[in-house]
Amino acid sequence: MHHDTPEQLQEKARQLVAEYVSKVDDLKPKERTKIPSQDMPAQDPEVRVHNLDEVALGYTFEQAQVEAIRCLQCVKKTCVEDCPVRIDIPGFVNHIAHGNLDQAAGVIKEASLLPAICGRVCPQETQCQQNCAVGKALKDVEKSVAIGRLERFVADWERKTGKISVPEVKSATGKKVAVVGSGPAGLVVAADCRREGHHVTIFEAFHKLGGVLRYGIPEFRLPNDIIDKEIQTLSAMGVEFKTNFVVGKTRKLKDLMEKDGYDAVFIGVGAGLPIFMGIEGENLVGVFSANEYLTRANLMRAFDKGHADTPIYQSRKVAVLGGGNVAMDSARMAKRLGAENVYVVYRRTEVEMPARKEEVEHAKEEGIEFLFLQNAKRILGSEDGRVNAMECVRFELGEPDASGRRRPIQVPNSEFMLDVDTVIVAIGNGSNPLLTQSTPGINLNKWGNITVDENQKTSMDRVFAGGDIVLGAATVILAMGEGRRAAAAINKMLAEEIERERKQ
Ligand SMILES: Cc1cc2nc3c(=O)[nH]c(=O)nc-3n(C[C@H](O)[C@H](O)[C@H](O)COP(=O)(O)OP(=O)(O)OC[C@H]3O[C@@H](n4cnc5c(N)ncnc54)[C@H](O)[C@@H]3O)c2cc1C
Incomplete structure (x- = not known):
């Protein structure tokens, strides 16, 4: 299949911006769906098979703007309904169409903590882009507004322009949260619990952090410096990391709670057992x-x-x-x-x-x-x-x-x-058995996945779980969504406890 070069794509986008940007608020739906969808610039296949650099190069500002102008700003927002973390997609896309990238980033960040990652690896064609009205009108899901590429564009812009800020951390509560596993589920829990002022430690079996984002998904799809940046942000927030630490072997889960004084544990050990x-x-x-x-x-x-x-x-x-x-x-x-x-x-x-x-x-x-x-x-x-x-x-x-x-x-x-x-x-992959086998009292289903309630709470007191160890091998965004829910439950539990202690 013939693909335009990045330069050709940019030239076409420049012309489209000149034609449409001045009337961005006045275009009729029919005019919008006529605007050609913007292809992702990519490394030449013959070159890229000899390197590990990212294949997809990312939109330019002009390409992002043209793509954003294609959005119909529907009243019934199927894209939001189909997004597991409910990003206000028309909202951030509209900001891009108007060239307000700061605001676009703000909207995405309200719902998603790792947009540079999700913009790259989410299966958008079966989620937010699946029922996009533009794709439906053109009878081709590939012609839907390229929401993932736009999300990636905004996140990359933020990173490249040094605009990523370290989230505010509330004053210390004295409570300790242990996060087992540094995949997307664990990273999200760490960020959300740390924000509330709890002391958070991530325990990771490998010598590097990031879970499958680091050791599974190759650099040519998800460069390591993006994961590094997320870890740096957590580190700047004061999250503590313990690598080469296998919970269940280096130390038992119950010892983390009974001997090391952790008030809550999140288990995000993934599905790393090969079948x-x-x-x-x-x-x-x-x-x-x-x-x-x-x-x-x-x-x-x-x-x-x-x-x-x-x-x-x-x-x-x-x-x-x-x-x-x-x-x-x-x-x-x-x-x-x-x-x-x-x-x-x-x-x-x-x-x-x-x-x-x-x-x-x-x-x-x-x-x-x-x-x-x-x-x-x-x-x-x-x-x-x-x-x-x-x-x-x-x-x-x-x-x-x-x-x-x-x-x-x-x-x-x-x-x-x-x-x-x-x-x-x-x-396929099965659930990671190391921790669960050495933790009696944690209920599993017949596939070895940890069973949880609607707040991601396991059968053990103060122990929560999420991501692939609960879902079976799933996706990054679902792992993140479970992490979010678990962190909210942990924060609530600890806040109630602090309140009780204050009253005593
Ligand atoms: C090759 C590959 C490609 C994929 N591509 C995509 C994609 O394109 N899009 C997508 O959405 N999803 C993709 N996935 C799936 C996605 O990566 C996972 O669903 C997601 O990473 C699960 O996140 P998690 O946080 O639950 O666990 P993981 O990312 O698996 O992280 C778990 C972490 O826990 C650590 N750990 C395990 N046991 C212990 C222990 N006892 N003590 C301490 N640490 C422990 C592990 O070392 C690991 O770092 C892919 C998966 C693979 C393998």
Whole structure:
């Protein structure tokens, strides 16, 4: 597919701004929907497969303004209803249309703490942009107002112009909150509880903070300096961090409360347990869980050949099993780490693939090959125990199953061999068991996820939980939403306690 260069996109946007900006308040809906949607400028695929820099380059001010002018400012705000944290989308978009970026940032910040991250990784096409009136009028969800790109634009503008301010922290309450896990859920809880003046400590098992934002989602989709900035803000607010600290092993959860004096605990340990296929050959050298593969690449800097302590496995032909975002990230990372051929092996068709469309497009542009209606049957190895082939089998689609997707049915005698030296398994993640196994008294469901009430409270007194450990592998914005709710409940509980103590 042909894409305009960033310069061409900017030139077109400049012309559109000249045409529309002076009449921004007077345009009729029909005129607005005629304004072309603004493509995201991106790095050239042939260049980007050799670097880890961000693929999407972000809108210019002119592009953002044109895109914002497309918004119909609907009375029934479906975009807000479809946003898990209810950002006043028409409100901030209208500020961009009028060039008031400070105000736009203010509106977003009322509802979302991490807009630079959500603007990049939220599945907008199934959330805020899904029922956008512009997309509906043009009968194409991809032509909806690009709300995510606009959110990202405002957040980046704020960061680049040094306008991010450190939120105010109330005077010390003497109460202590422990946050276990530094993923998006934990970060949000830390910020919201610290604001109320409580002492907050984040305990993180890894040596770096950010959870999946850091070790899962690659730099080419979410640069590390954005996560660093969020952590710096928390640090400036006085949040304390303890890394290399596995709650449940380094210290038991109950000891944090009984011995270390924490008044409340939030558990946001995520869903980091890889699930394997259970097929022959999965223990061969050269088979990785997506989790391990991406963690080696992102966190241990395995791409930094010659310098990294944990060099990545040298691969020539890679099969990635699965069809979600994690599979796309693994495949695109493998390409960047030097693989010549990367196959995504998925047992249904492109239509059923859960990965975001944009990620699939990007992967295709980068030369990733998709093997639809196929799946791995067994992995074969050489005498020294290394992968040297994968036996696959073909599928066809039958009737819809419980998920509403058509069920893949194996085609008899359709086996064939795929020449690969690396297999990355990206078929899903289970809940992180380390903490829950060592914490009797915490109720789990049959998948090992922590069960909570409507305030994110667990079965244990003063212990709350949220994000993937509650939802199962979900999304950044849902994890943040749960964190927000938990923090509100923790703050309420501690405020009532302070009030009781004051009266005594
Ligand atoms: C490769 C990949 C790509 C993804 N892409 C997207 C995307 O594009 N858009 C999107 O919305 N979502 C995406 N997701 C999902 C999203 O990242 C998660 O839903 C989200 O990060 C969950 O947040 P969380 O705070 O619950 O947990 P996590 O981000 O998993 O963080 C949990 C943290 O807890 C730490 N921890 C675990 N156990 C302990 C312990 N016992 N003691 C101390 N610390 C502990 C872990 O080390 C980790 O840092 C992706 C996930 C992956 C794996």
